[in-house]
Amino acid sequence: MQTPSALQMLHLWEQGQDRPPWVRALLLLEAAETGMEHAALTRLPLGERDARLLELRAGFFGETLSSLADCPACGERLELNFSIDEVRLPGPTATLLLFESNGLCVSYRLPDSTDLEGLPPGPDATRALLEACLQDITREGVPATFADLNEAEVAALIAHMGEADPRADLKAAMHCPTCSHRWSARFDILGFLWEELSAWVRRLLVEVHVLARAYGWREDDVLALPPWRRQYYIGLLRS
Incomplete structure (x- = not known):
């Protein structure tokens, strides 16, 4: 680079x-x-x-990042300074990932820029992005489709995808010196x-x-x- x-x-x-x-x-x-x-x-x-x-x-x-944030507990405006090292994370080693739960088996890839083009606006975007990345779905060994998944399974699959590559949803550790509240904010x-x-x-x-x-x-x-x-x-x- x-x-x-x-x-x-x-x-x-x-x-x-x-x-x-x-x-x-x-x-x-x-x-x-x-x-x-x-x-x-x-x-x-x-x-x-x-x-x-x-x-x-x-x-x-x-290497130093500076930003402003409001404490969700007391509303105090905070000036944040942290190093890029704090949000550097390793990535997954596999290109095809597997989600398994109660007989459901889903293989998927991680989303890329081509998946973002033409996404519908609003809450349907996440589901559309997920569906675009699915490779194969079976339930108890029988082929299934994305439409066959219930809401809980879709939510679990979305969470699994996020955990598979946390670099796509970076979190920065926050601490408010005024009220001592600690939280994680998306970066x-x-x-x-x-x-x-x-x-x-x-x-x-x-x-x-x-x-x-x-x-x-x-x-x-x-x-x-x-x-x-x-x-x-x-x-x-x-x-």
């Missing part, structure tokens, strides 16, 4: 506007995983995709990274505006400068 340049990240952000999240993820990975074809990237399990987005984030923004690396990238782009464009206006440099010239040099020149202008 290579870390995209500032100019590449700016272009990726522009391309990702008004695109669904799963497309944004592929845009980012295509810039970082130059040795993989688009089709291979789309077939990465979502947990593996998110693990690679974590590494991309570490390379571009660093969406794609949403977090895109929001972080958007804030970075806005800051970057201000820097480009200031330096281009002051020195007459082209945008590409400003973007080619390391961040510390851009900040140094801006500091000179303010002194």
